[in-house]
Amino acid sequence: MKTMEWTPEAEASIKKVPFFVRKKVRRRVEAEASDAGKTIVGLADVKATQKRYLGRMASEMKGYQLDACFGPSGCPNRALRADTLVERLEGRLREADLLNFLKQEVGENLKFHHEFRVTVAECPNACSQPQIKDLGIIGASVPAVTEEPCSGCDACTEICPDDAIRLNTDDATAEIEGARCLVCGKCIGVCPTGTLVENRSGYRVLLGGKLGRHPRLAEPLPGIHTEEDVLDILAACLEFYKQTSRGGQRFADIFRPEDFQRFVERFGKR
Ligand code: SF4
Ligand code: SF4
Ligand code: SF4
Structure with missing residues (x-):
């Protein structure tokens, strides 16, 4: 041109x-x-x-924005497959009729930035930025150490991005440092002896992130959550949002520490 x-x-x-x-x-x-x-x-x-x-x-406005990372297009890092979760989230968000809620609250000045935002990332690399969404969901694969002797091949320590595995060659054991491990599941796939296996898979959930003039990172709810848990958490977020948000206030602006604490008591897991 x-x-x-x-x-x-x-x-x-x-x-x-x-x-x-x-x-x-x-x-x-x-x-x-x-x-x-x-x-x-x-x-x-x-x-x-x-x-x-x-x-x-x-x-194009729907009252919500739901997106997901590019895991399903063949990313090798996926900790789990979230396809059905994404579909079910879309269904619940559609049913919640947030567009009409926002039209009533905001009127003709309604813009994309008022919409409720949800994203799913299928591993802790978090490409879809769950830390800055109202509801951020991250796929998790939790490793466990079995009784199977460790051969000391180092495959797990080499692949772990978070330096979270300690090997003890004296007694052929491995240990995972819970505080460092981001439950990406990479070590599980490379262990040839079955010393490391998947304990369970699920989702980490983050609440109340946003960008804009007063940005804040979403707070993580403790624990690993099932697909049903995530849908229950979404329902509770939407109920809170509709009851509390006025004039187009973003979820992150109204979700106070005491509200987060109530969610921890209701949905938090060890
Ligand atoms: S978040 Fe993880 S699984 Fe999704 S595209 Fe990024 S690296 Fe791949
Ligand atoms: S699951 Fe934990 S220990 Fe295993 S590779 Fe990922 S961060 Fe490391
Ligand atoms: S991959 Fe398995 S066998 Fe190899 S060092 Fe790690 S725990 Fe041991």
């Missing part, structure tokens, strides 16, 4: 767009003006793109 000229009115108008999306909006305006055969961008072109964008935003 050729370099486009901008009229002073169009330039003044684009400067009102928040700086972090300005470049993107500018490119979009230029692409749409160019598609229409123009070489100069005028105020009308900026307004037309803005109107189309807002129209599209209204039709």
